[in-house]
Amino acid sequence: MERFTAVIFFLLVSCICRISGQTCEGSCGEQFDSCSCHSTCTSLKNCCTDYKEYCVEVFPYSGSMFGGTDFIVLDASFNKSSEILCRFNSNIDTVGYVDENSRGHCISPLLYETGWVPLHISSDNGTTFSRVGAWLSVHTGKLDAQFKATLVNSTKWQYYGTPAVGGFLEMTWNTSLVRAERVNIEVWGYRETGKPYTDIWLGEWHYLYSLAKDQLNNGSFSFLPKPAENGFSSWELGSLRISPSTNPDGIWNVQAAWSEDHALAWHLEERFRQNSTVWALEKCLAWDQLENQLPNFLSEIIDCPCTLAQARADTGRFHTDYGCDIEKGSVCTYHPGSVHCVRAIQASPTYGAGQQCCYDSTGAQVLTADSIGGSTPDRAHDWGSPPFQKPPRVPGQSHWVYDVLSFYYCCLWSDNCHYYFKHRPSSDCRRYQPPSSAVVFGDPHFITFDGVSYSFNGNGEYTLMTSTKKRLTIQGRTEPVNATIKATKLTAVAMRESPSDVIEVRLVSGHNGLEVLQNQKTLSFAEQSWMDLHGVFVFSPTSTNVTVMFPSGAGVEVRLREGTMTTTVLLPEEFKNSTLGLLGKMNGDAKDDLVSNGELVRNLTNPEEVFSFGASWAISNQSALFTYDSEHLLNTYYHAPRHDHSFIPVFSVPESPDDPLANQTHEICTGEGAQYCRYDILVGRSPRMGNATKVSFQSHISLVGDLKQVISCGWLSPPNNGKKEGTTYLQGAKVQLSCDDGYTLKGSAERLCQENGRWSGEDTNCVVPSNLAGIVAGSVIGAVALIVIITTIILHSRKQRRRAARLGEVVTSEAF
Numbered sequence: 181m182e183r184f185t186a187v188i189f190f191l192l193v194s195c196i197c198r199i200s201g202q203t204c205e206g207s208c209g210e211q212f213d214s215c216s217c218h219s220t221c222t223s224l225k226n227c228c229t230d231y232k233e234y235c236v237e238v239f240p241y242s243g244s245m246f247g248g249t250d251f252i253v254l255d256a257s258f259n260k261s262s263e264i265l266c267r268f269n270s271n272i273d274t275v276g277y278v279d280e281n282s283r284g285h286c287i288s289p290l291l292y293e294t295g296w297v298p299l300h301i302s303s304d305n306g307t308t309f310s311r312v313g314a315w316l317s318v319h320t321g322k323l324d325a326q327f328k329a330t331l332v333n334s335t336k337w338q339y340y341g342t343p344a345v346g347g348f349l350e351m352t353w354n355t356s357l358v359r360a361e362r363v364n365i366e367v368w369g370y371r372e373t374g375k376p377y378t379d380i381w382l383g384e385w386h387y388l389y390s391l392a393k394d395q396l397n398n399g400s401f402s403f404l405p406k407p408a409e410n411g412f413s414s415w416e417l418g419s420l421r422i423s424p425s426t427n428p429d430g431i432w433n434v435q436a437a438w439s440e441d442h443a444l445a446w447h448l449e450e451r452f453r454q455n456s457t458v459w460a461l462e463k464c465l466a467w468d469q470l471e472n473q474l475p476n477f478l479s480e481i482i483d484c485p486c487t488l489a490q491a492r493a494d495t496g497r498f499h500t501d502y503g504c505d506i507e508k509g510s511v512c513t514y515h516p517g518s519v520h521c522v523r524a525i526q527a528s529p530t531y532g533a534g535q536q537c538c539y540d541s542t543g544a545q546v547l548t549a550d551s552i553g554g555s556t557p558d559r560a561h562d563w564g565s566p567p568f569q570k571p572p573r574v575p576g577q578s579h580w581v582y583d584v585l586s587f588y589y590c591c592l593w594s595d596n597c598h599y600y601f602k603h604r605p606s607s608d609c610r611r612y613q614p615p616s617s618a619v620v621f622g623d624p625h626f627i628t629f630d631g632v633s634y635s636f637n638g639n640g641e642y643t644l645m646t647s648t649k650k651r652l653t654i655q656g657r658t659e660p661v662n663a664t665i666k667a668t669k670l671t672a673v674a675m676r677e678s679p680s681d682v683i684e685v686r687l688v689s690g691h692n693g694l695e696v697l698q699n700q701k702t703l704s705f706a707e708q709s710w711m712d713l714h715g716v717f718v719f720s721p722t723s724t725n726v727t728v729m730f731p732s733g734a735g736v737e738v739r740l741r742e743g744t745m746t747t748t749v750l751l752p753e754e755f756k757n758s759t760l761g762l763l764g765k766m767n768g769d770a771k772d773d774l775v776s777n778g779e780l781v782r783n784l785t786n787p788e789e790v791f792s793f794g795a796s797w798a799i800s801n802q803s804a805l806f807t808y809d810s811e812h813l814l815n816t817y818y819h820a821p822r823h824d825h826s827f828i829p830v831f832s833v834p835e836s837p838d839d840p841l842a843n844q845t846h847e848i849c850t851g852e853g854a855q856y857c858r859y860d861i862l863v864g865r866s867p868r869m870g871n872a873t874k875v876s877f878q879s880h881i882s883l884v885g886d887l888k889q890v891i892s893c894g895w896l897s898p899p900n901n902g903k904k905e906g907t908t909y910l911q912g913a914k915v916q917l918s919c920d921d922g923y924t925l926k927g928s929a930e931r932l933c934q935e936n937g938r939w940s941g942e943d944t945n946c947v948v949p950s951n952l953a954g955i956v957a958g959s960v961i962g963a964v965a966l967i968v969i970i971t972t973i974i975l976h977s978r979k980q981r982r983r984a985a986r987l988g989e990v991v992t993s994e995a996f
Contacts, residue, residue, distance in 0.1 A: 185725045204228050208235035208312045216850055219701035220809035233257060234311050242316035242707045244323050245291045245575060246385075246419065247274075248436030253284040253301060263305035268315060269297050273306070274433040289433040290385055291317045293568030294575045295712035319563055319575045319930040320440050321502055322710055329353040329422060329439040335513070340405060340446035341453040342593055349446060350402040353422055357437035358397055362423035365391040365401055365822035367408075368430075369415030370441065372571045372581050376474055377531075383574045383581075387430025388412045394425045405446035413449040417441060417580050441576060443588050458594035462599070467586045471603040474559070477533040478607070481557055482524050482733075484537035484545055486609035486910060489886040491522045491537055494615055495727050496735020496750045498522040499719065501536060501562075512538070517553035518546050522798065525717060525729050527565030532573045534561030535607065542908070547606040549895050552597055555606040558583045563712075608894050608909065610937070614887040615733070615750040617881045618763040620644065622744060623667045623864050624658060625856045627880060628764030629751065632773040634784055635859065636794035637668045641806060641822045642762055643707065643797045644673065645749055646669060649758035650732050651678040654749060655805050655916035656762070657686070657817070667863045668832045670745045673738060674805035680715025682805050685726050685736075691743040693723035700807040708961035713879030742872035748880065750887075762797050787831035830863045841867060889955070893933035899925070902946040911935055919946035 199572070204217035212228065217235055221227035232255040243249030253276075264276030266286035272526035274285040291297065294317050294828055300309035320328065331337045332350040339345045367388045374380035389412055393405055401422075407413050423436040432704030444749065446450070452459045485491040491498055504521035505511035512518045515538045524535035537555045538546045548554035559582040564575030572578040583604070590600035618628040626634050627633045637658075644654045657672040672686035684697040696703045698713055704719040705711075717729040724740035733752040751759065751766060771799045774781035776796040783789055799822050809820040833855070836842065845866045856877060861870035891911035898904040901923045906915040913933045919925045928941025 189350060197714040198707060202228050204231045204234040205310050206234075207279045220807060221855055223809040224811075232602040236313040238299070238313055238315065240707055241314075241704065242318050243288045244320055244328060245294055245317040245319065245423075246438040246814075247288045247290040247433055248357075248421070248423070248438060249288040249327075250435045251286055251288065251315075253286065253311070253313070254286055255658060256283055256301075258284040258303055262730070265302040265306045267300040267302070267306075267309055269293075270300070272433070276301070287433055287435050288315060288317075292383060292570070292574050293317060294319050294570075295714075300774075309550060316708060316711065318708055320438070321562070321576060322708070324707075325355055327357070329420060329437045331439055331442065334442070338443050338445055338588070339592070341448060342365055342456040344443070347750075348402050348404050351420060352399065352400050353437045355397050355399045357361050357435075358422055358424060358703045359435055360397055360426065362394050362425040363397045363422050363574055364393045364425045364427070364429070365395060365403075366421045366423065366430065367391060367412070367418060367444075367447065368421055369412070369418040369444070370580075371415060371417070372574075372578065378569070381571050383571050386415075388415060388418070390429055397422075407450045407453070408447040410994075412729075413447055413452075416444055416448065416585055417577070418444050419675070423532055427711070441580060443580075443585060445588075445593075453783040457594045461596055464586070464590040464594060464596050467589055468599045468603070475531065477528060477531040478557060478605075479561055480528040480530055481533050481607070482526075482607050483607050483612040484535065484555055485522075485612055486545060486892050487886075488520055488539035490612075490614055490890070491539060492520075493883055493886040494735075494750065495737060496615060496729055497525055497733040497752065498537070499525050499729070501538075503945045504538060512553065514584075515546070515553040517551050517588045522556070523562060526731055526733070527563075527573070531559070532565045532578075534558035534563075534579070544908045544910070545606070545609060547608065547895055548597075548601040548604065548906070549606065549897070552591060554601075556587075556601075556604040557607060558604075568901075606895075609890070610892045610894050612892075613753040614889060615735070615752045616755075616766050617748055617750050617880070617883055617887060618645070618766075619746065619748045619876070620670055620763075621746040621876035621880070622669070622856055622869065623661065623860045624656075624670045625859075625873070625877075626762055626771075628773045629749075629759065629766035630764055630768060630770040630773050631884075632764055632770050632784070633853075634774070635787075635856065636789050636790060636793045637666075637761065638791065638798075639668050639824040639827035639829075641688035641799050641804065642794065643760075643799055643803075644747070644750075645759055645761040645763045647751075647755055647758045647760075650734070650755055652676070652730060652732060652734055652755075653678075653803075654736060654761075654806065655799055656747065657806060659816075660827070661864050661866075661869075665863065665865060666828065668829065669864075669869075670747060672806060673736065673745070673747050675728060675736055676805055677715060677734065680730065681713045682809055683713070683716055683718060683728050684805065685728070685738045685745075686738070686807075687743075689746060692740075694720070694726050694738060694745075696720060696726055697807050700809070739876075741876060742866075742868045744869055744872055746788055746872075746876040746879075748883065762794060783876075791829075793830070795823045795825075803848055812900075833859050833862050841865070845870065848874060852881065891933070891935060891937050893937055893939050896931060896939060899927075899944045899946045902944070915939075917944045922949075923947060924949050 199704040201493045202212045202215050203977045207217045215228035216226045217228055217231055218546050236256050237254045238251045239254055240251050258278045260673035262278050264284050266274045266276050268289050273297040274287045274289050296314045297317050299315045301311040302309045330352050368385055369388045370385050372383045374382050419441045421436045423434055466857050475880045498525045498753040501523045504515050504518055506520035518538035519541050521538040535557050540546050546554040560572035562579040565573045591597040618629045619627050619865055625635045644656045646979055654675040656670055658668040659671050661667050661669055674684040676682045681698050686695050687693045688695045709721045711718045726738045728736040735750040737748040755766055774793050776793055781793045808814045845858050845861045848871050857870045857874045860873045861867050893909050896915050902919040904917050911933050915931050917929055923946035926947050927944035932940040934940055952967035
């Protein structure tokens with residue numbers, strides 16, 4: 181009865197809303213005169229009555245791109261007669277249901293993309309889709325292990341059928357992922373068909389067969405593999421799906437748990453098991469021939485950073501490869517000898533290709549010319565790329581088809597890596613240009629891209645950096661440390677690289693965490709730390725750590741330290757001579773950094789002049805990227821001047837031996853950058869803030885050092901019939917060269933990588949030993965011997981002819 185009353189009440193409210201023209205049905209994101217359907221309405225407390233009914237949230241909000249996740253539609257009203265249909269991306273429908281608590285559920289579908297997907301929900305079996313939300317599709321490699329089936333001893337699965345690898349295979353899963361007492365274990369395969377780089381190039385998932393049916397859903401299954409029948413062994417890539425046994429075989433888009441995609445070695449034809457090396461070589465040679473016919477993508481991918489330090493610091497363009505992570509024990513299955521790998525974040529523009537860079541324990545890049553564990557480029561970026569859907573941009577699977585299976589053929593299942601590395605050679609770092617960095621930290625202090633440091637304690641919203649050329653704008657908001665202290669700190673940054681989503685990172689209430697907003701809507705990172713958004717990626721592994729990455733290669737790092745935000749901006753070389761704002765002109769010239777409206781700050785030691793410069797970069801309502809979702813923000817910033825002219829900060833640090841914080845200041849604030857630390861303690865009245873400022877300053881100095889340009893001389897090959905010692909090719913590195921037994925070294929035995937990027941010495945060759953005198957003497961003796969032999973033969977022949985003539989004369993005389 182209570183549920184019935186609630187439904188009647190909701191219908192009455194909806195009717196009233198419709199009559200007044202203020203319903204959120206079909207109007208999510210809009211604002212009316214008396215109420216709002218915009219995402220900010222919750223905090224502003226002005227939502228239309230039916231906002232949560234039609235602008236829905238779901239839980240969980242994310243799941244595998246393979247689909248099968250059961251999620252709840254929160255706060256919406258359903259009844260037992262509701263026939264729920266969930267539409268994803270406007271073209272994929274799945275059947276939902278209403279549970280015993282009258283909550284609506286949807287099942288996520290198999291998708292060929294990652295990121296937020298539009299969701300529309302119908303409760304009348306598709307007649308109308310009145311409820312609107314979104315679903316986050318996640319790359320299987322980035323999905324937490326608890327949300328997928330686990331292949332126990334995955335190496336055994338991948339090598340099954342090769343010499344000495346056999347026996348039972350086992351998989352496990354969380355039983356809560358499949359709402360059924362009994363389940364089927366299905367094999368699904370993936371392949372790509374059609375001519376590459378044409379409109380008919382397509383990827384497809386396909387149900388192949390079931391390994392088992394009507395199994396108890398106890399979270400575990402083991403089996404003894406055998407070659408697949410009916411031609412299914414030709415499918416070499418796929419995944420296992422656990423789904424309710426009440427479903428027909430191979431039915432799409434039902435609740436299920438999936439394993440990660442993997443090479444289906446365990447079901448390949450008998451011929452593979454009889455001689456996996458020969459089978460794999462044939463596949464490797466066929467792949468080699470295919471690659472010879474495909475376009476060369478290597479010229480359009482970014483070069484690798486020269487060192488591990490550079491690779492980990494260049495967060496705008498490179499991100500940790502989850503298959504080889506130094507933070508997780510360096511389990512580098514495909515890159516033995518490496519301790520850490522990164523991937524280029526952005527796929528190449530034309531071919532959707534990727535770059536992977538791996539490094540050893542010394543921090544040097546590992547090259548495939550020296551090691552099987554070296555860096556390799558990818559014809560298809562592992563993480564896919566917009567607009568997704570079709571090869572080579574299908575996340576994960578396109579990469580498997582063109583870059584991973586071929587590695588199995590040529591390197592893991594046979595010893596023919598030279599074919600693979602011919603098409604996937606490591607790029608060295610000779611063309612790599614590290615980004616420039618700038619930072620805002622503390623109360624707040626600034627270090628520009630060209631290294632100019634100053635403090636600006638304005639109260640308002642300002643342009644930190646803008647580039648018309650690259651269409652990137654980054655804005656910062658400051659507010660007083662507290663009501664009595666005449667100093668400010670950074671509390672929010674907002675950014676956009678047009679036409680991307682607007683991303684805002686701001687301090688939460690209490691200043692103990694960071695909040696991320698996408699187009700004024702709060703994003704939750706409770707389930708996923710990485711999000712593919714429109715024209716931007718966001719990574720937030722903790723509530724105090726956010727990194728934003730744009731297609732241009734620009735990166736913005738926001739870190740929370742002791743209640744203050746430290747914001748670091750990294751810009752690649754392409755931004756040179758195109759930036760303005762509080763972070764200066766990025767052109768390598770520190771003398772012209774602080775400029776506004778054509779006016780240059782002449783005296784950096786004059787705090788009033790610097791303050792006027794900072795105030796001139798206040799933004800306008802028209803250019804503001806920030807979210808104003810509280811009365812405080814509306815009154816303080818939106819309905820007021822963006823720079824508070826009435827707020828005059830303390831410009832100089834008060835030095836008094838009687839100050840109770842003097843001793844702590846002396847202990848904490850030492851070394852380079854101590855003046856910023858002293859200001860934040862003695863003016864900001866917080867030793868913790870001062871210490872955080874010191875850490876932020878030191879971190880930036882360390883970052884600048886890590887990103888310092890490194891000279892590379894490029895890979896140096898060993899001589900034919902010889903070898904080399906040394907696989908580092910950076911300035912100062914030495915490589916020793918020697919020859920095999922029976923050969924002599926010609927050229928330099930040691931070569932040094934010089935400051936000009938060239939190797940010292942001469943090219944090295946190994947040649948057969950040369951003994952000219954012996955050869956000449958031997959030739960002369962041989963010639964003389966030959967002459968003697970020929971002369972002897974001629975003289976002997978003539979003597980024989982004379983004897984024969986004399987004998988003939990005697991016979992004739994007797995006859996007469």
